[in-house]
Amino acid sequence: MAFTKHILVILVLLGIFNICNAQGLKLGFYKKTCPPAEAIVKRETARIISVAPTLAAPLLRMHLLPRILRGGCDGSVLLNSTGNNQAEKDAFPNLSLRGFGSIDRVKSAVEKKCPGVVSCADILALVARDAVSLLNGPFWPVPLGRRDGRVSNSSEALANLPPPSFNITQLKSSFASKGLSTKDLVVLSGSHTIGTSHCSSFTSRLYNFTGRGDSDPSLDSNYVAQLKRKCSATDTTTLVEMDPGSFKTFDEGYYTLVTKRRGLFTSDSALLDDGETRAYVRRQATFKGSTFLKDFAKSMVKMGKIGVLTGNQGEIRRRCAFVN
Known part of the structure; x- marks a missing residue:
């Protein structure tokens, strides 16, 4: 499970993006064909989050994940495996995804x-x-x-998910190649402000960073000690808050953690290795005049237009887990 949660947080943003027919998207698209659509989604989502607020993080990541695989947001991650095909959701790196039932509830x-x-x-x-x-x-x-797309293949997940060891140069290059800026990189990393991670996603940083039984020197030593008390080297089930004490609130707290060298993942620590990303992290960590929420909204709008199917492409599934 070492790849699982780390990939679902920020490296989900680093896969193979193809900018397709974003021009086919528009606000109020269902105004005539289904006027209450957005209100229904909002109502059902509110009911779900009121009972299970920790689902917000995986639901956000589920929206971002498909951009790794078939190049866009076509709902392919929602499809079930069939007798002759293993779907994306059943690929090893995706096994910790959750919230599919919530999407089915909203869809119904x-x-x-x-x-x-x-x-x-x-x-x-x-x-x-x-x-x-x-x-x-x-x-x-x-x-x-x-x-909605009609294809979902686990082999694409296995082939296209990048390793959880990207440095800042690799992160910037990957984002730039998809039309995303360095600012988008550091802003979208802020999604770590909510949710939890399996120990197995970061224990190599605690116990065997270079293969010599050492810890990652970019992690605060006191934080390493805290994490070791929670996670053994072989723990694959324990969950750790990514933004301790504030993991159910979407705020700027993540950036304060990063400045203290307490970012849980390698990609978090990497944000301190570049002048532009480091400056943004430190600016948001002050909590005075923070622009993080506004910036995140802008980056999400930008991300939401990447690699979509529109017009006559794909289909409108009646059940999200099955092609029509």
């Missing part, structure tokens, strides 16, 4: 009102936004009109 509510009209990909984009907003995060406009 929308289908009751407007059958066969609203795509699972659009529902996922709206749920991610609404879940973040409900944890005191920003609310951003979500242009709609995505179509």
